Amino acid sequence: MKTIKISPSAKSYRQLEDVVGCKWSVSVLQAVGAGISRPGALERHVQGISTKVLSERLRKLTSYGLLDKRVYAEVPPRTEYSLTENGQKLVGIIGQIKLLDDELRNAEQGAPADAKKRRR
Numbered sequence: 497m498k499t500i501k502i503s504p505s506a507k508s509y510r511q512l513e514d515v516v517g518c519k520w521s522v523s524v525l526q527a528v529g530a531g532i533s534r535p536g537a538l539e540r541h542v543q544g545i546s547t548k549v550l551s552e553r554l555r556k557l558t559s560y561g562l563l564d565k566r567v568y569a570e571v572p573p574r575t576e577y578s579l580t581e582n583g584q585k586l587v588g589i590i591g592q593i594k595l596l597d598d599e600l601r602n603a604e605q606g607a608p609a610d611a612k613k614r615r616r
Contacts, residue, residue, distance in 0.1 A: 511560050515586070520545055520553050522590055525579070528563060529587040533576040562586060 515521045523542045532541050539550050554577060557563040562583035568574040579587060 515557065515560065515562065516590075518553070520549055521557060524550065524553050524557065525562065525583060525587050526590065528577050529579055529584070533578060535575060535577075538577075557583070 515525070520542065523545070524538060527538055527541050532538055535550060535554065538554075539545060539547060542550070545553075554563065554565070558565050558577070561580055563577045564580055566576050566578070568576070
């Protein structure tokens with residue numbers, strides 16, 4: 497059996513696909529970017545996410561270098577997440593994509609009916 501080596505750039509691209517292709521990752525990144533830093537608050541803020549999925553996404557986003565995790569030695573223990581520099585860049589890009597999507601939707605809604613048909 498032949499082993500296929502994955503180049504570092506291909507691995508990075510797969511990680512990006514894993515983040516951007518997952519609605520939970522995008523939602524978690526946006527929430528942390530908005531200042532929601534604690535797991536319980538994130539779970540309440542991100543509608544429909546389970547504790548298990550949130551924990552897995554936080555772990556992955558931290559391992560990808562998009563989030564920083566800070567654990568405080570308190571009773572009870574406190575954990576907070578923040579965006580890394582790359583995480584901030586990605587959240588900015590996600591925001592730009594959302595703006596583009598909004599512009600495209602508004603343009604389509606304002607276009608005459610026959611123009612919409614031609615685009616399809």
